[in-house]
Amino acid sequence: MLSRVAERIYWMARYVERAENTARIINVNTNLLLDLPKKVTLGWQPLIDITGIKKLYNEHYPEVNERNVVKFLIADTRNFGSLINSLNAARENGRTIRDVIPREGWEKVNDLYLYTKNQLPQALSRRNRYDFLGHIINSTQGITGLLAGTMTHNFGYDFLRIGRNLERADMTSRIIDVRSANLLPEESEDLPPYETIQWMSVLQSLSAYQNYRQQVQTRVQRGEVLKYLLQDIYFPRAFNHCIREVQGSLKNLPRHMGPIRQLNLIIRSVETTQFDNMSKKALHRYIDNLQLQLAKLHKAISTTYFSIQDEKPTKAKKKKSKVTKKSGGKAKPSASAVSHSAGSAN
Amino acid sequence: MAIKWKNYTTDGFYDELILASGRPRKSASAICKYIAALKDDELQNRKDASELAIRTMGITFTVYSEEEGGTIDRAWPFDIIPRIITNTEWDLIENGLKQRVQALNMFINDLYNKQQILKDNIVPRQLIDDSTNFRPQCMGIKPPYGVWAHICGSDLVRDQDGTVYVLEDNLRVPSGVSYMLENRAIMKRIFSELFEDYSIRPVDEYPSKLYDCLAAISPRKVNKPEIVVLTPGIYNSAYFEHSYLAQQMGAELVEGPDLRVGDDDCVYMRTVEGLSKVDVIYRRVDDLFLDPEAFNPDSILGVKGLMRAWKKGNVALANAPGAGVADDKVIYTYVPKIIKYYLDEDPILPNVPSYLCINKTERDYVLNNLDKLVVKPANESGGYGMLIGPKASAKEREQFANLIRRNPRNYMAQPLLALSTAPTLVDHSAEPRHLDLRPFILSSNETYVTTGGLTRVALRKGSTVVNSSQGGGSKDTWIVED
Known part of the structure; x- marks a missing residue:
């Protein structure tokens, strides 16, 4: 499989997943605000922090309020991580690999982009937002399911799963980080019932509430939720599960030593760390580091499979010369190769 | 109200299916009878079925549209009434095309080597010096079998008196063959009954013939050489065809940045398994964009060092760079002399007087x-x-x-030739529309001509412009028993 094709499949999957996650966090925040008393002013700042776009946001908007934040996250093309931009990037990556993925897969991605573009004006009002975001989540889940059921499960499919699960792991860790550090700064004694509600919202944004109740069976509390979302190996949006999915896919691929080594470091760290009584500060530091490790994993995958510019051909005899170094320099990306990582946006 | 052939007027043109008397030609009588027996709604069903097939098979070409903000895929109009040619006539045309392409390849090979034909003053040297498609970078190169134009698409037209002329040769990156293949697939779907009555020569072997043709020029004599199709990318008007042929041949569809030339002057493609050696490149990128080192330095469609690799014989390029020198429309007028010069034969297919x-x-x-x-x-x-x-x-x-x-x-x-016509479905009746024919000729260790080719039809009444970019459509082409 061509590196370019693999890379575009990977990014298409990441962007589709990113769109879904963006829809999820907006939806849950909207709901959460309805439950909280007026004097708890959590507001919308956390969503800006989760997506790592604080600086960019402040450049364009004078204040943090529902209208502005939702607009920035859904419709603003200046925000490279906005829903509309993610879907556009998914579509542009998908367009170039239309002959590799099943036709319906491309059509669904295309449809979703067009739907989103057409619905943008309505989506900004609180009344229509729930349906709009629900449609996004359903459609991206539909794309995942359709590809699972129709795409040949060869290398290409492995890259699809790697992209999706890396993005998912990334978002889960961001949500935990922001929700515990920023959104719940004062686990204040005078508002105990709301602590539970807030952790419930964390679970809900990951569709994890029901699963958590079944599996953990205790009341919703910080330590258990952290353990569940970071270490559980069964729940599909739990960090550990996502990383293990990446591991499974990588093992199908040739030359996976580099990425696997990096990945094993992450798994060992997540599985052996005690989260129960970790202080807010320590947790924040830990997740910061986890994100760094994820970025390293992406880099390892990218250099192994996508940009093998300067590697010596297996059968070539001579060593690298100046000439080939130059000729191996990356060509201008074509207009459609849309790939950047939000992981480095912190 | 079904189609009535006696109401069909050929207007003094040569019609491929219908005689001036309004009676179908013998070779077309079965299909004409079949179509005349269809009621309007049955005819419409067939038409709708063909359009549905085109959409579901994803047969498109890309056009640039300012209004719609970039390029869009369009389904290429298809007419369900086939164009029919008899075996006897086709055998003659096939031989004529083989003769012509053989001579053209000898001519190109001569131009880039001894230039004997210029020394003998058969073709004026001035024409070559002034040619925008002559590539001095190719001097001295001897590709396998002396073949430069491995894939040639020659446009044939028929005049009022029935004579078939060669209108032009396309020796660079001729396109259209995928539509020929898809047109047949559509016809089999919607007119399967007819295929039982007629013995129509199949066209389906083209992709495997193309593969064989390309495999034969591989520098490495291995069982399964690595063949790739090099496309300028999804915004090219013929991208559908590039992707289609790659799929049909089981070849990798690559873009310039997927390839690199190594220190050993061999070509490699970047795959998830590492760099993998490429033997043959069926390139659908124009000469001047092939290699920024040798031609246009700004090209990002090409591969730096590709010409070096090709000159060293480490990779085969089809068509070879520089082959376009012979499809210059001025050189065209010399082709009868070129055939005589190299083969000492009279041309089987005439040129249009020029x-x-x-x-x-x-x-x-x-x-x-x-x-x-x-x-x-x-x-x-x-x-x-x-x-x-x-x-x-x-x-x-x-x-x-x-x-x-x-x-x-x-x-x-x-x-201005009075191009022949064929009945074409317009609303619910058949009207004559002008057409041409583009057969494809493959050359390497052996020569192969498609059975028939792509019939292009000018859908606008009276128009003779058949190009897909300018309101043309296409028909299936049947080579049948006399």
Whole structure:
């Protein structure tokens, strides 16, 4: 499989997943605000922090309020991580690999982009937002399911799963980080019932509430939720599960030593760390580091499979010369190769 | 109200299916009878089925549209009434094409090596010196079997008296063969009954013949050489075809940045398994964009060092760079002489009589008769930049006269042929529409001609412009028993 094709499949999957996650966090925040008393002013700042776009946001908007934040996250093309931009990037990556993925897969991605573009004006009002975001989540889940059921499960499919699960792991860790550090700064004694509600919202944004109740069976509390979302190996949006999915896919691929080594470091760290009584500060530091490790994993995958510019051909005899170094320099990306990582946006 | 052939008028043109008397030709009688027996709604069903098939099979070509913000895929119009040619006539055409392409390849090979034909003054050296498609970078290269144009698409037209002429040869990156294959697939779906009555020669072996043709020029003599199709990318108008042929051959569809030339001057593609050696490149990128090192330095479609690798014989390119020198429309007028020179045979297929503007007497004739002639620039394709004298305004003719005077080498003129027609479905009746035929000829260790080819039809009444970019459509082409 061509590196370019693999890379575009990977990014298409990441962007589709990113769109879904963006829809999820907006939806849950909207709901959460309805439950909280007026004097708890959590507001919308956390969503800006989760997506790592604080600086960019402040450049364009004078204040943090529902209208502005939702607009920035859904419709603003200046925000490279906005829903509309993610879907556009998914579509542009998908367009170039239309002959590799099943036709319906491309059509669904295309449809979703067009739907989103057409619905943008309505989506900004609180009344229509729930349906709009629900449609996004359903459609991206539909794309995942359709590809699972129709795409040949060869290398290409492995890259699809790697992209999706890396993005998912990334978002889960961001949500935990922001929700515990920023959104719940004062686990204040005078508002105990709301602590539970807030952790419930964390679970809900990951569709994890029901699963958590079944599996953990205790009341919703910080330590258990952290353990569940970071270490559980069964729940599909739990960090550990996502990383293990990446591991499974990588093992199908040739030359996976580099990425696997990096990945094993992450798994060992997540599985052996005690989260129960970790202080807010320590947790924040830990997740910061986890994100760094994820970025390293992406880099390892990218250099192994996508940009093998300067590697010596297996059968070539001579060593690298100046000439080939130059000729191996990356060509201008074509207009459609849309790939950047939000992981480095912190 | 079904189609009634006796109401069909051929208007003095040669019609491929219907005689002037309104009776179908013998070879077409079964299909004409079949179609006449269809009621309007049945005919419409067939038409709808063909359009559905085109959509579901994803048969498209890409056009650039300012309004819609970039390129869009369009389904290519398809007419369900096939064009029919008899075996006997086809055998003659096939031999004529083989002869022609063989001579053209010998000519190109000679131009880049000894240039004997120029020394013998058969073709004026000046024409080659002035040619925009002659590539000095290719001098001294001897590709396998002396073949430069591995894939050739020659356009044939039939005149009023039934004579088939070669209108032009496309030796660079001819396209359209995928539509030929898909047209047949559509016809099998919607007219399967007819295929039982007729013995129609199949066209499906083209992709495997193409594979064999390309495999034969692989520098490495291995069982399964690595063949790739090099495309400019998804915004190219023929991207559908590039992707289709790659799939059909089981070859990798690559873009320039997927390939690199190593220190060993071999070509490699970047795969998830590492760099993998490439033997044959079926390139659908124009010469000048192939290699920024040898040609256009700004090209990002090409592969740096590709010419070096090719010159060293480490990779095969089809078609070879520089092959376009022989599809220049001025060189075209010399093809009968070229055939005679290299093969010592008379051309089996005639050229359309042509006037070269570079020769003064012919130029004067052209300038005095612009209202009767079609004037073509030497190096354009797709029907662009030409003047159809009888249909042009006085002002357009005057503009062209100036162009010719300024650069006579760049123009040639031909009488406006009365192109043959074939019945084409318009609403619920059949009307004559002009058409041409593009067969494809493969050359390497052996020569292969497609059975039939792509029939292109001008869907606008009276129009003779068949190009897909300018309102053309296509038909299936049947080679049948006499």
